[in-house]
Amino acid sequence: MSTENPADCQTVNRREVIKTLFTLAAAYTATGCKREADSLSTFFHTHFKEMSPEKLASTMESWERRYKKRYNREISVNATPAQEGVLFGYALDVSRCIGCRKCVYACVDENNQSRDPQVHWITVLEMDNKHGIDLRHADAYYEAEKVPREDKFYFPVQCQQCENPACVKSCPVKATWKDPDGIVVVDYEWCVGCRCCVTACPYGARSFNWARPNVPAEEINPVTEYLGNRPRPQGVVEKCTFCMQRSRNGKYPACVEVCPVGARKFGNLLDPNSEINYVLKNHRIFILKEELNTQPKFFYYFSI
Amino acid sequence: MKMRTKLILLYAMLAATAGLVSSLDIPESTDSGAGAVPEDLIAVAPPPFSEGVFPCSDCHFEDDEVDLDPREVDFHDTVHFDHASDSRWCLDCHDAQNRDMLHLADGRLIPFEESYRLCGQCHAQQLRDWEAGDHGRRTGEWSGTKQYLLCAHCHDPHSPTFESLTPLPPPIRQEEIK
Numbered sequence: 001m002s003t004e005n006p007a008d009c010q011t012v013n014r015r016e017v018i019k020t021l022f023t024l025a026a027a028y029t030a031t032g033c034k035r036e037a038d039s040l041s042t043f044f045h046t047h048f049k050e051m052s053p054e055k056l057a058s059t060m061e062s063w064e065r066r067y068k069k070r071y072n073r074e075i076s077v078n079a080t081p082a083q084e085g086v087l088f089g090y091a092l093d094v095s096r097c098i099g100c101r102k103c104v105y106a107c108v109d110e111n112n113q114s115r116d117p118q119v120h121w122i123t124v125l126e127m128d129n130k131h132g133i134d135l136r137h138a139d140a141y142y143e144a145e146k147v148p149r150e151d152k153f154y155f156p157v158q159c160q161q162c163e164n165p166a167c168v169k170s171c172p173v174k175a176t177w178k179d180p181d182g183i184v185v186v187d188y189e190w191c192v193g194c195r196c197c198v199t200a201c202p203y204g205a206r207s208f209n210w211a212r213p214n215v216p217a218e219e220i221n222p223v224t225e226y227l228g229n230r231p232r233p234q235g236v237v238e239k240c241t242f243c244m245q246r247s248r249n250g251k252y253p254a255c256v257e258v259c260p261v262g263a264r265k266f267g268n269l270l271d272p273n274s275e276i277n278y279v280l281k282n283h284r285i286f287i288l289k290e291e292l293n294t295q296p297k298f299f300y301y302f303s304i
Numbered sequence: 305m306k307m308r309t310k311l312i313l314l315y316a317m318l319a320a321t322a323g324l325v326s327s328l329d330i331p332e333s334t335d336s337g338a339g340a341v342p343e344d345l346i347a348v349a350p351p352p353f354s355e356g357v358f359p360c361s362d363c364h365f366e367d368d369e370v371d372l373d374p375r376e377v378d379f380h381d382t383v384h385f386d387h388a389s390d391s392r393w394c395l396d397c398h399d400a401q402n403r404d405m406l407h408l409a410d411g412r413l414i415p416f417e418e419s420y421r422l423c424g425q426c427h428a429q430q431l432r433d434w435e436a437g438d439h440g441r442r443t444g445e446w447s448g449t450k451q452y453l454l455c456a457h458c459h460d461p462h463s464p465t466f467e468s469l470t471p472l473p474p475p476i477r478q479e480e481i482k
Binding site: 098099100101102104105117118120123140141142143144145146147148210247250251252256257259260261262265266267268271274275276278279282283303 | 433436437438439440441442443444445446447448458466468469470471472473474475476477481482
């Protein structure tokens with residue numbers, strides 16, 4: 001019968017385990033094997049906002065290596081910061097939208113959403129003229145030979161980039177937040193997949209990756225943002241970022257450019273001479289579910 | 305005397321400032337016509353001609369005799385004219401003498417690249433909104449260079465009602481996602 005103190009035994013064991021771990025880590029670093037280093041950095045990852053500039057740069061490089069391996073092509077991963085003096089706003093002319101869904105698929109292509117299982121960031125609702133804007137009488141699954149159909153109008157919904165976002169408040173791990181230019185972003189490495197934000201969002205604008213997102217390598221948009229359209233892992237939530245890989249570099253989002261009737265307007269709310277401000281000044285604007293005090297920066301209007 | 309000089313100086317300064325302000329506020333327009341737009345803003349795509357119709361002067365010669373009576377025209381049978389067609393016809397917009405140009409209501413000639421000025425004569429609000437980026441589609445940079453489309457890129461000037469489109473497929477219903 002052993003008289004050994006169980007506490008001593010525990011101490012020795014833990015020490016050995018830690019020692020082994022360190023040896024292994026040292027061995028990985030010593031061999032300079034980038035692949036192992038990449039998976040280690042995932043294990044010991046840092047919250048995006050707490051990364052030093054060096055850590056940020058090495059993280060981006062690490063992801064570029066991983067995507068290169070997975071898709072066998074160059075994919076750039078960037079962490080473009082919000083521009084100073086910019087607050088993005090979006091306006092959508094409901095009276096011009098014809099419900100063609102070009103925006104939905106332009107968004108999928110631009111932002112590398114999973115094709116199967118399908119993930120869409122934009123939902124176009126078909127509504128009845130006689131009911132007006134009433135979500136109880138809205139149909140996202142309309143199938144038509146030709147649009148617009150008689151006695152119907154179309155109401156696209158996507159992330160409203162709220163000033164007071166319910167999704168951000170609901171996140172238990174702070175994996176989602178509002179950047180200074182108003183874009184609500186998700187850190188896919190920090191998201192634990194609890195889907196609190198999906199239920200908190202009153203606009204149905206967040207999607208969860210139930211399976212590993214599936215995008216054919218040749219269809220991947222290779223210009224990506226770490227907090228935006230880079231290929232996502234399974235089990236995280238994703239959403240519209242006003243195409244941050246485009247908008248933070250001065251360009252219009254993909255949905256704005258593709259809309260065949262010019263119903264989508266975008267720009268800097270803080271610039272009094274911007275297009276978006278012209279639209280907001282010259283039309284009677286409304287926001288969706290105003291009573292919830294989410295304060296969307298996505299505005300709707302009827303110009304005709 | 306001194307006081308008077310001061311006043312004159314003040315007036316001169318005020319006038320100079322006023323001149324400066326007005327030259328800043330009002331964009332210099334090439335002429336006073338309808339739809340004069342600051343030039344740096346407008347970079348339109350080339351006009352959407354049907355194949356083989358331009359230049360018009362390939363068939364319509366300058367010394368041709370022109371019948372100015374409004375009537376149905378046989379040759380351009382691909383043109384379906386349904387745009388206030390009770391009161392207008394070809395030569396209200398197309399110029400009879402200079403066939404490769406359009407003309408405004410006052411007779412001034414404009415190239416097809418500036419056809420928005422012609423449209424803006426009746427659709428003034430749309431022209432204002434288009435200049436401001438409110439009406440119509442733009443591509444490019446929200447903060448910089450933008451590409452405009454002419455009115456005629458989206459609206460057929462001869463029959464401007466939009467053709468309806470076939471929508472892209474609806475999303476897969478949640479219960480059908482495996």
